[in-house]
Amino acid sequence: MAETGQVLANVNFSRYSSAVFVVAQKALWRAFHWLYHHHHRHEPHLYVGDCLRRTPGVMNRLGAWERASLSRREDPANMDIPLLYRLLQHTCGLTPETGTFAWHRPPTDPAQQCLEHWLHQIKAARHAVCHDPSAFMYLTNDELDTRLNKLSWLLCKTVRAAGSRSSRLPAEVEAATRGIRESLTQIRISIPSSLVHPLEFALLARKEQREQWHGHTIWRMPTFTMLLKGEVDMQIEHGVKALGKTVTVNSLLTR
Numbered sequence: 001m002a003e004t005g006q007v008l009a010n011v012n013f014s015r016y017s018s019a020v021f022v023v024a025q026k027a028l029w030r031a032f033h034w035l036y037h038h039h040h041r042h043e044p045h046l047y048v049g050d051c052l053r054r055t056p057g058v059m060n061r062l063g064a065w066e067r068a069s070l071s072r073r074e075d076p077a078n079m080d081i082p083l084l085y086r087l088l089q090h091t092c093g094l095t096p097e098t099g100t101f102a103w104h105r106p107p108t109d110p111a112q113q114c115l116e117h118w119l120h121q122i123k124a125a126r127h128a129v130c131h132d133p134s135a136f137m138y139l140t141n142d143e144l145d146t147r148l149n150k151l152s153w154l155l156c157k158t159v160r161a162a163g164s165r166s167s168r169l170p171a172e173v174e175a176a177t178r179g180i181r182e183s184l185t186q187i188r189i190s191i192p193s194s195l196v197h198p199l200e201f202a203l204l205a206r207k208e209q210r211e212q213w214h215g216h217t218i219w220r221m222p223t224f225t226m227l228l229k230g231e232v233d234m235q236i237e238h239g240v241k242a243l244g245k246t247v248t249v250n251s252l253l254t255r
Contacts, residue, residue, distance in 0.1 A: 012139040015187050019151055020129050023183045027155040028084045028122050029077050030176055031115075031162035035092035036076075038166035047073055051091045058090050081126040088119055115161040121154055148184050155180045 040046050049070030052058055059067060066083045076084065088094060089103070095116055097103060103120040129136060139147070156177040163173035 010137075011191065012141070012144045013133070013137050015190065016136055016139060016144060016147055017129055017133075019148055019184055019187050020126050023180060023187070024122055024125060024151060024155060025081050025084070026183075027159055027176075027180055028081055028088075028119070029079070031119065031158055032076060032084050032088050032092065034162050034166040034168055035088065035094070039091070039093035048076055048087055048091055049073060052087065055090050058086075062086060081123055085119060085123045094119075115158065115165065118154060118158040118161065122158065125151065125154075145188065148188060152181055152184050 036048060036051075037044070040051065052070065059070075062070075062083070066086070069079060069083065076087065079087075089097075095101060103116040104124075106117050107114045159176050159180065160173055162168075163170075163176070
């Protein structure tokens with residue numbers, strides 16, 4: 001019976017993690033893609049890494065894996081949410097943070113539209129899954145629906161705002177938001193192909209690794225312990241590549 005409960009728990013965790021790592025990542029990339037090319041429409045072939053180097057000090061604030069990704073001139077469509085967020089902050093002409101304005105703070109007027117804050121909320125959703133996966137491990141179907149509805153609302157309004165600021169055609173924006181809703185609906189009814197999604201595995205491995213450092217381990221799956229002793233890098237790299245992502249092992253285990 002306990003094993004069955006663990007299976008059901010992992011199904012909803014896999015569903016929600018897929019919504020964040022796949023659907024939210026794609027929505028954030030779309031916002032970046034539209035805003036970046038609109039802001040640099042007079043330099044259509046300017047690679048974002050070259051653009052970022054124009055701002056002194058920004059590259060030094062990136063992680064090693066993020067700098068390596070830009071040095072390899074990788075496609076932003078395959079970049080993880082934190083790096084896309086950095087690119088949005090510094091290369092898309094959005095409102096810079098100042099002493100009176102910060103992306104992480106909601107507008108003082110709740111009715112005010114704030115694309116920058118919504119972008120931060122998407123990053124925060126990704127970080128919540130990465131830094132505390134146990135909080136999402138036993139989602140009921142109702143809890144999953146609530147989270148997916150909230151995520152859908154956030155992603156759709158972000159894409160609409162980005163489309164408005166970048167002069168995209170209404171039909172293109174509507175197609176993008178419809179794609180978000182359809183993807184999340186499919187996730188609701190899907191059965192994950194395996195109990196451990198590759199990115200989910202990285203999160204759980206990271207969790208067990210931290211617990212071992214603190215002298216206790218509450219995750220009891222032997223596979224995790226075995227892989228953490230020597231094969232974790234290879235397994236996660238293989239899983240992430242299978243998804244077509246360029247997210248590195250280090251970015252998942254340390255962020």
